[in-house]
Amino acid sequence: MLPLEDVKVVDFSFHLPGPLASLILAEAGAEVVKVERPGTGDELRLIPPFATDEGIGFAMLNRGKKSVCVDLKAPRAFEMLEPLLRRADVLVEQFRPGVMERLGFGYEAVKAINPGIVYCSITGYGQAGPNSMKAGHDLNYCAEAGLLSLTSDSSGRPTVPQVTIADIAGGSYPAVMNILLALRRRDRTGVGGHLDIAMSRNLFALQYWAVGENAIQGRPPAPSGSLLTGGSPRYAIYKAGDGAFLAAAPIEDRFWQRFCELIDLPHEYRNDLDDPERTREAVAAIIAQAPANHWDRLLGADCCCAKVRNLQEAMADEHFATTGTFDRKVETADGRTFTGTTVPVVDALAASPAGLRAPKIGEHNSLLAGSGSEG
8 A cells, every 4th residue: 555545635736846746645646636727727738848749747747647627717616626625635736825715715715615634835935924926936936045146156146057946845845745744643633734835935944054154154155155155176066178077075074085095186285275276276177187987987986076967868877777766657648658757755655667647638527526517
């Protein structure tokens, strides 16, 4: 039996944060019914790259779920969804604060027919506060929480993160964690509750060391000026002789000494506290003399160093390939199979890695009161 086999989820969310959260629950056995708008469904279906007529991103995040189509503004919308809401353990939504209330699906309305519901709201800034109604996306949340400042170069110019940090680390993962905690509490007390998941607020946990540095020194980390923001030769990216890059993180002294020995760094540069930039330049000059694969082989096992790989190289890496990292499969609605999104559910607690199919729009409208006349 999978750990969430008896858990039923009604998912009003779209795009990334909520769907990834409910995917994780589905991988652990939960039954997830996705509520989509008639006609287009989740907009992620329309975003390329496409697997035939649908975006592959939709299939990646919604495999193994069911789909019902309901116009939430229709007069009978609540009535149509009531059978699902009455038996649901969890509801996930990510509209701006107040939208679900205006549609008639707010926490109090759902609680009235299902007192034990765990109602999870994922937003950028939370249900209350000066910014609660402010529009935003991942980049904005990272900017306002101070995270982008930590990616700045020496000139102070931030770089655009190439992954959606706030959506996933600030939204999806905290949502799953708090849903499970709330279900555990409900098991003991019978009480559900309304979970307020604010993506921007949750980003501060990722900056614990910067928050601590600010508390002790009275100022935030300077761009490229502290240990984990590029201010040390012990935590830096060096360009190798073939144009590829080496990520070097021999922070602890035992790793640093081993690193210096293996690259044959002259002794006058090894005390990096004297002049960090001088040491960095000396290390960079040595790394530039050989290709990245050479340094990867020489330094990788004992010095906390690794070649910077692109995604294809990473997916072909022997370690990931032999440890089942990419065993999950996703089947699109038209039957095509792809390597699925890796989710952080260990194999012992997850559904079979065999293909889980993404639903067609409104495929499961028979679950609705009135047999899905809105599909």
